[in-house]
Structures are given as C-alpha cells and as structure tokens.
Amino acid sequence: MSDDEGALDGVAQMMLGEAALEEQLFTLPVHGQSDAQLRLMCLPSDFQHTIVGLVVWEGAKVLASALGDGTILVGGKRVLELGAGCGLPGILCSLMNARRVVLTDFDSDVLEVLNKNVAMNSVRIPESCEVNVCKLDWSLPVPSEMAAAFDILLGTDVIYDPNFILPMFRISSSLLCGGGSLILANGCPRFVPKRQQAEQAWTQCGFVVVNEHQVKNTVVIWLRKM
Numbered sequence: 001m002s003d004d005e006g007a008l009d010g011v012a013q014m015m016l017g018e019a020a021l022e023e024q025l026f027t028l029p030v031h032g033q034s035d036a037q038l039r040l041m042c043l044p045s046d047f048q049h050t051i052v053g054l055v056v057w058e059g060a061k062v063l064a065s066a067l068g069d070g071t072i073l074v075g076g077k078r079v080l081e082l083g084a085g086c087g088l089p090g091i092l093c094s095l096m097n098a099r100r101v102v103l104t105d106f107d108s109d110v111l112e113v114l115n116k117n118v119a120m121n122s123v124r125i126p127e128s129c130e131v132n133v134c135k136l137d138w139s140l141p142v143p144s145e146m147a148a149a150f151d152i153l154l155g156t157d158v159i160y161d162p163n164f165i166l167p168m169f170r171i172s173s174s175l176l177c178g179g180g181s182l183i184l185a186n187g188c189p190r191f192v193p194k195r196q197q198a199e200q201a202w203t204q205c206g207f208v209v210v211n212e213h214q215v216k217n218t219v220v221i222w223l224r225k226m
Contacts, residue, residue, distance in 0.1 A: 021054065021113065023120075026061075026088060031070040036095050039120045041113055042086040052157075053085040053110035059156040059185035062218045063089040067096060072183060074098040074152060080175055082136070082155040082168065085110060087117050089154050094125045101129060102150070104136035111135060138167040142174040150175050153182045159198050160190045169198075169205040173225055182207060182223040191219050 026038045043054040066072045067089060075097040081090035084103040094101045103118065105111050115133050118125075125131055153172050159165055172182050182202075191198070202209075202223055211222040 024056070026056075026064070028064050028068045028092060030068045030096070036068065036092060036124075038088065038091055038095075038124075040086045040088060040091075040117045041120070053083070053105060053107050054113060056086050056088055057157050057187065058216070059187055059218045060085070060088040062215045062220060063154055063156060063183065063185045064092050065215075066183075066220070067092050072152070072154075077151040078149060079152045079154065080104060080146075080150045082153055082172065083158045084114055084133075085156070087114050089156065091118060091121055091125075091131075093154075094129045094131045095121075097126070098129055100150075101131045102146075103131070103133045106135060106137055108135070136171070138164060138171045142171060147174055148177045151177060151180050153180070155182070155184045157186050157190060158184065159186050159194055162194060162197060165194065165197055166201045166204070169201040169207065173205040173207070176225045178225060180225050181210070182225065184221045184223070185215075186219050186221070188214070188217050188219055 021041045021043060024040055024042055026040060028036045028038070030036050040056065042056050045055060063072070067074065074093045076099050078100040079090065079093045079098045080102040081087065082104060084090050084105050087103050090101055090103040103114055105114060111133060118131055118133060153176060155168070158168055176182065206226050207223040208226055209221060210224050213220055
C-alpha cells in the first residue's frame, strides 16, 4: 500500500472506527471504443448507511452506463458533477473527450478521496480535458468564474434531504448555461417520497423534464434549463 492510500485509509478509520477504504476496479463498456477501466478508492457497500460520499451508489453506476452507451454525450462539453463522492461518472466523462470536468462535493474528507481518485486515473485522462476538484456549498452563491460555465451537470442521489432540494436546484440553475442539462439518478426509496417537493423546486428554478426512465431501482431524470 502506498503512503497516500494508507493516509486515506486513516481518514475512513478516523470517521468510522474500523472501516477501511479499498481500491475497486470498475470496467465500463464504451460504445465504439475499448472498455474504460477506472480505479477508485471507496468504501464497501456495507457502509452505505455511514459515510454516503465514500460509497459508489447504484445511481452512479447507472449514469456511468448511460455515458458508456452514448445515451449521455459529453464530447467537447463542460461537465460538473454535484456531490461527486468517489467520482465515478465525472471521471468517466474525462475519458470520453469532455472539454472540462469539475468534480464537486462539500465534505473535506470526501474531497480528499476524490482528489486521490482523479490522480489514480490521470494517466488515462487526455491532455485536452481539464479536470478539477473543488468544494461546492449549495447554500452559497456560485463563484463568478463558475456561473453559467457548464453545459451538463450530473448528480447521483442528490435528492435526499428536504432541506437541500431547493438549494441544489438553485445552484444548478446558476452553474448551467442556457439550454444546459441537469441529469439526475436517484434511488427510488429516497426519491419517491420527495418527488413532489423536487418537482416544485425544479419548476421554480426554471427546469423542464426532457426525459425520465427507470433502471431497476433507480430513477433517471433529464432536465433542461430554459
């Protein structure tokens, strides 16, 4: 184990007492290309009820599959991932010819792991793609350099706490350029009880639904900023 990986294990142990991060390999079919392989430090799924940002949720895998099969096209686009956690969809975007990828989260420990995951996959990221990791507080105004600066926003299970739903849609509206897309993948158990509140929030913030479908137990909603 490298010093960096040992330090990251220390983060998880400090937070959970006995949990340890582990390196997982994700192999993702990519339409018209060879499979993409991503190495990510994350917690086993057993810990999904503890540090949610360090577990790769099923919704992240669903978005990654949509990127791989060409349902979501990011070539030449500016992409930001909300609540990126371990960064599976966002880092995959960097391998699929996105022009710029920004991976965001709020928790400092999660951001440390996210930075490590970007570094672990940097050899596969083309020089033409700019990749950054940054802290994003949904309750604060968007930094001026990020306002209307993105074509696509991705979010996995970001609709969960009623207090965060409206702030999430507000900041998404500020981040996106006109006509930009917000694509959300949410587990049904979390999303369904908050569906009405989410609809009110995205309507208030100027979004319309372009497409909605369900993959197993995950609802995928594609919204467009008007």
